[in-house]
Amino acid sequence: MSYLEYNVKYVPSGARKILYLNWPLILLITAAASAGFLMLYSVAGGSLRPYAWAQMIRFGMGMFAMFVIAMVPIWFWRNISAVAYGISIVLLLVVELFGTVGMGAQRWIDIGFMRLQPSELTKITVVMLLAAYYDWLPVSKTSRPLWVFIPVMLIMIPVALVLKQPDLGTALLLMIGGGAVMFMAGVHWAYFGVVMASGAGLIAAVFNSRGTPWQLIKDYQFRRIDTFLDPSSDPLGAGYHITQSKIALGSGGWTGKGFMQGTQTRLNFLPEKHTDFIFTTLAEEFGFIGGVSLLTIYGLIIVFCIATALSNRDRYASLLTLGIAMTFFLFFAVNMSMVMGLAPVVGVPLPLVSYGGSAMLVLLVAFGLVQSAHVHKQR
């Protein structure tokens, strides 16, 4: 739809917009983040510092950004989708060229008050651009090879840059997230069949390349996959994370050991307990009930997003909302699978809960877009 077509009469304006925000969604987001504050407080040994306080401030800033974005009409965001995409690609190039080298991978730019990871930003801007693309493209052309090829390229450019860093986890997330938007836009089934088949082929190729001069991924990434397949093969290296994570999580039982009573986390058995492995602490201290509660909150966030997306007649708005829901889903699905030993250890944080600025900010910005789509929906 061209924006001339928006019937502004039917869209709330001014301060009335606040009434039309998706308040249940905001509550759910706040609930998830609060669980995060609680766990960060616990991990720091019953102290707001160093994690919880900083996280609350970031959440506050993020929420403010979300409200501001929600107030701006969705057609404005659609119109700048391509620009946002362009900026994120430029930032990816900047980290490639000037990024600080940390842990063998260039991933972030220091912008003073926080470290910005352009790859996080890209997860949203790719979805924005694809939604805008399918909004512009007549439905009849959706499955024509040329018009399928273009969005594939739009996804692969940031994927290639992220792989170069190298950050396999983010690259996969970008591909799956982008692919999901294409799927929901109505691209023919057959394309996805072919991609999955060749994906399987690629995985086979990666494994066969091991030890040869044209090895496709780094040695430590291979080791992580090995460890995932058999954690006991390396109980002190990367397998240590998985083994300890499973022990902590499993020992939580039905109701958990109680707030701040998680022995495994307390005793430093668990590495990165405030970032990627924070779910383990929650599951240890609050047990199955606590874990499922958080999972339910996440599930409801997804459900609310899908509900608002499907009730929206604007193609850009619904695709964007669905795409953001998918990205959010991938975050927690991958993270939880990892701590439960269902997926290899890849650096993906638990959304809204893990300590860290970039991911929190980017997610709240994304939910701001979802809110904007919701507020400016024709009623």
Next chain:
Amino acid sequence: MRRSERDTSLSHRRITRRGLIVGGLQVSFIALLAARMRHMQVNQAEEFRLLAEENRIKVRLLPPARGLIMDREGTPIATNEPSYRIVIVPEDAGDVEEVLTRLSQIIELSDDELNRARQEMERTRSAPFLPVTIADRVSWDAISKVAVNAPALPGITPEVGLSRKYPLGGDFAHIVGYVGPVSDYDLSKIEEPDQLLRIPRFQIGKVGVEAKMEDMLRGSAGAKQEEVNAAGRVMRELDRREGIAGANLQLTIDHKLQSYIQARLGSESASAVVIDCETGDILAIASAPSFDPNLFVRGISVSDYSILRDNDHRPLASKTVQDAYPPGSTFKMVTALAGLEAGVITSNDTAYCPGHFEVGGRRFHCWKRGGHGSMDLISSLRHSCDVYYYDLALKVGIEKIAETARKLGLGERFDIPMSAVAEGLTPDKEWKLQARGAEWLIGDTVNASIGQGFVLSTPLQLAVMSARIATGRKIMPRLIKSIDGKPIEPEAGEELGISEDFLRQVRRGMFAVVNNRRGTAYKSRIEDEANRMAGKTGTAQVSNRVVRNDEVPWEERDHALFVNFAPYERPKVAVSVVVEHGGGGSSTAAPIARDITLEALFKGPPPPEAYPSADREKKMEERREIEERLNAKEAEGSTRA
């Protein structure tokens, strides 16, 4: 542009359908996660609780034994010996200071050691369960005292480990190098370091073979899992996986020859390389003076280190591979072969040497001011006449000379696992343009023809050159004979690409240098008919001057060089010797090279008949002295062990 209602509703229906499919998948996956969580937290909770709560599992690394290094016959060069150390686990100690005070009353501890331990504990404060070493290499006596007083010393445990020992001391210091505790700097260079390297004071190779073959020698860590109760007492060992010991390396070096050469070079600032002409095996590669690598393993004191560092004979430098010298007249074979190959001369062509040579308005002198007269190929090598080569070089040009030098291995960085292997320099026009930004001058060619000017070669390269001239094959030097008992096949050594005829003429020249009554190294000949050698002397100028060597300070004297191979008819070994500031090649380097050659050919002391009759008595006396020095060193080594 308005979009048709049909388009909008078609897309809306499609997005709704697909959105519901994706949503359904997402919800199913959430259900799967919940099911998995239930399985772990409800069904398996008991098992995990057991593992977690009362009986925490402690996993401790078992460091593997480092691979041994042996010589070609299996004599140990780098071994492991048990060493005892005392560690403290701050978490278990409670009042750390109190425990340290009590400990220092029981055994002798320096303030230095105590402070280092305190710093280490401060650094690992966030992980008080990590053991920190207080004293390393303590005596058995001290260990038993600690064991007896264990109840008064909570958190203190004696531990036994392996530490590196080099029984042959300095003889292999430059080859094998030494190990030392891993430093933050070492760690910063490694991506995803091995867990082992996180063990405080874990020893890794710092230089030489120890460093270059680190990955093979290190082995991989074992681990033991212990069940520990809340008080930290070990209840039982759950699982133990021994580490995999590092691979044992066998070098191509013959330790007897190596030790002999180190003793023969003595306190000279010198180096010598012996290469097997058939396999390229480096039989000995010695740099003198040397140092005791065991000092570094223990942690060398600042004063010991500054003595080594400030010595003008540079004991720490691995001169055989790391230092490049002007090869001097030993380079003349290269110029000669380039001339023969290019077809600008034959071995019978003569040039007249008046004692100097003029080109481009400059006068280049022959070392013999009076001149050599008419010279052909053989006599020019025998007398080491410079003018013959000045003249030849102008006819051939630098490019051909550089090409021949490269064929013979000069300017090539050989792939052997020693530290700082240098490339040397085989200059040509392009090099000078790039490195110096200047045109190649005709004088540069003249200088290069006798191995002066820009030309730089390492002693290893000179030995390889000698081996390649001797065999006509592309001999590649190698240092590793076998890994874990699996022999590494030597490279066959393809043809050099230089006509055998020309090589034979040059070899004849080299033969004349040593065996002709008027050759520059006649005094250093081998009498034994079956083992006669061919060689070439070289004297590399260090400073421009006319005065004699013994009239200037040591550091301004010329470098003495000698390269040779033997036996002449069927070459077995190729040798190079460089004596820094030794004066002349014929007077200083050649006798050493001859002695080394004989030692290598006879695999031990040669019979007196091998020496010229006039020298026999003196040589036997010298040999006895060296024997005494070797025995003394051996005795010292055994008491130290």
